[in-house]
Amino acid sequence: MARTRRAHAAAPAWLTIWALLPLLLIALPLCYVAIRASQAGLAGVAQELLRERTLMLLLNTVALAVGVTLTASMIGLAVAWCVERSDLPLRRFWRVAAGLPLAVPAFVSSYAWSSIAVGFQSLPGALLVLSLSTYPLVYLPVAAALRSADPAFEDVSRSLGHGPTHTFLHALLPQLIPALGGGSLLVLTHMFSEFGALALLRVQTFTTAIFESYELQFDSATAAVQSIVLMALCIPAAYGEMRVRGHRRIARMGRGAARMVPSVRLGKARLLVLLAFGGLGLLSLGVPLATLGYWLAHGRSLGQGYEEIWPAIRGSIGYATSGAVLASILAMPLVLLSIRYRNRFSSLAERLPYIVHGLPGVVVALALVFLSIRAAPALYQTSIVLLCAYAILFLPLAQSSLRASIELISPQLEQIARSLGRSPFRVFMSVVLPNIAPGIGAALALMMLEIFRELTATLMLAPTGVTTLATQVWSYTFDAEYAAAAPFATLLVLISSVPVWVFTRRMLQYGGQP
Known part of the structure; x- marks a missing residue:
């Protein structure tokens, strides 16, 4: 019963505010499409669609x-x-x-x-x-x-x-x-x-x-x-x-038969x-x-381009690390809300990133270009905009990795800490965070790998002069300079x-x- 009451308790204000940050970021591509569609008008949209x-x-x-x-x-x-x-x-x-x-x-x-x-x-x-x-x-x-x-x-x-x-x-x-x-x-x-x-x-x-x-x-x-x-x-x-x-x-009674399944003989089809x-x-x-x-x-x-290998590696590592850290920070409140404070808001907060996850990087990048130019011109062509794109694209990946770790922490540990007079935020810092450190590490490693390979948003949003291994492969290959692209592609495969x-x-x- 204690767990049920805890699941329906009101979330702390700091956690709700923290969760609003990724939700506002996730909403940007949806807002962009709505704004541009309204500017084009029904006639313009219909003409383009037809x-x-x-x-x-x-x-x-x-x-x-x-x-x-x-x-x-x-x-x-x-x-x-x-x-x-x-x-x-x-x-x-x-x-x-x-x-x-x-x-x-x-x-x-x-x-x-x-x-x-x-x-x-x-x-x-x-x-x-x-x-x-x-x-x-x-x-x-x-x-x-x-x-x-x-x-x-x-x-x-x-x-x-x-x-x-x-x-x-x-x-x-x-x-x-x-x-x-x-x-x-x-x-x-x-x-x-x-x-x-x-x-x-x-x-x-x-x-x-x-x-x-x-x-x-x-x-x-x-x-x-x-x-x-x-x-x-x-x-x-x-x-x-x-x-x-x-x-x-699929649910089943017990753990099933603990035995090896006989192999099917391929016979003449084996070769x-x-x-x-x-x-x-x-x-x-x-x-x-x-x-x-x-x-x-x-x-x-x-x-050709050998002098650009180190700048591309540096750019890939820098953006992969920063993007993975940002996505993990933004995913944390969404996972905590969905597990510890289940309600309509937490359900929406958990599901919205997965729905937007299907959008390609080109749409996300286009939305951030449009909105940054009109709302915050100083941010256009800066790393901040690119990192926001990574957060939108890879937030579900961070959620999946973190959720597996947070679900293993018993709510009773947090309740004991609260009974000792600690605030919800101090409980998170002293109890939850140390216990999910391995999960955070796994999430960071997985997202860094994906960001290393990300191409579209990086092409459209990276500051002038900044390169990555992925953008260099695309740039040289698009110009049919296959030998020049090979070192960058090889490094991507090795990593x-x-x-x-x-x-x-x-x-x-x-x-x-x-």
Whole structure:
């Protein structure tokens, strides 16, 4: 009862005020779209929406997002099942190797493939490259779900005389739906917000069109209307991801059968499956890494930009660190409110960042440019605006990391501290903060990795003269100077590979099967 009363108690004023800061920041992109739409008027919005180019952008965006999501989901599900449930040779190796394409940012893969042949600079080429880059987002959660799935359901199905296909579809697949749906929705939101890879592959979608409108006409009404359409596509997908995130696990009585599930014999298909795994590894990792190696050793632009490597590293580290710290600070009150003081305000505060999370960096950057010029001109082209963009884009990531740590702290510890006469703020500083320090560290590391790879907002908002590894890759590749881009792309892959390797191993070890 004490916990229930605590959950419905009024939040301290300092915590509510603290929570208003990220909410006001998150509301900026929504305000921007509303303001620009009202300035364009209904006639202007309708005229832009009915243009033939807008229809083309809509078809390209939806076709690419749906195509990549379906392809990545099928690959991820198939790979996860083969690794976890079949007698595939070298299973331990493939279990980790299948997740390593995450170490190569999508725009780096696009740089590699586009430098091989112009034919990859097309919608089919983008479908191939992005499917290879994103399938681990489905594979990892599905593989983890397979390792923790209760085999009793499959035993019952087989005991009733059902075959392997019926057992998979009706006994195993329902247990995988939360993980499969969550991974698929994550791929979908990534595709709606993808810019760098599509710009390098010369595929026109709403994100590339909005960026071009900004570059050519600077904050044009066209970009604003295109942002409205993109928001309409992104918000349902992001909301669906948030809903699935909250229902990942399927309830069951007890812990299930504590035994190893027998591996399915592949028989004559064993060699074919092994060749398919080799081909997948070659296309998703081999081609990008081999291309990087080639351009590091050859090319007319080789040696250009070496003097910019250290400034780019310094810029990447500086912004990644500052952005991660800011996002963690802003996420803290939202998580505390949602766990300790559950009410309508705390529910809105928790969910709003996830809904806006589906927006691409180009829309967030455009909103901050528009509002900073009109409300605070002194802030335009400063690092403050860029850090605000990082906070908006990566706030949900900080929330997820911090929530896992705060939920482990018993409310009774805080109640004991309060009974000793300490104020809520002193309780937070002396009890809560020290106990969630490991969670804060994990959140910072994960966000720093993501900010290292962020491209769109950095391109649009970074102060003049400031560069990062990601912007240098894009700049040289866009000018077809592939050898000059190679050192920056290689550093990005090296920086990403270590945390991706550790994350993949830890995620797949959770579940029980060796």
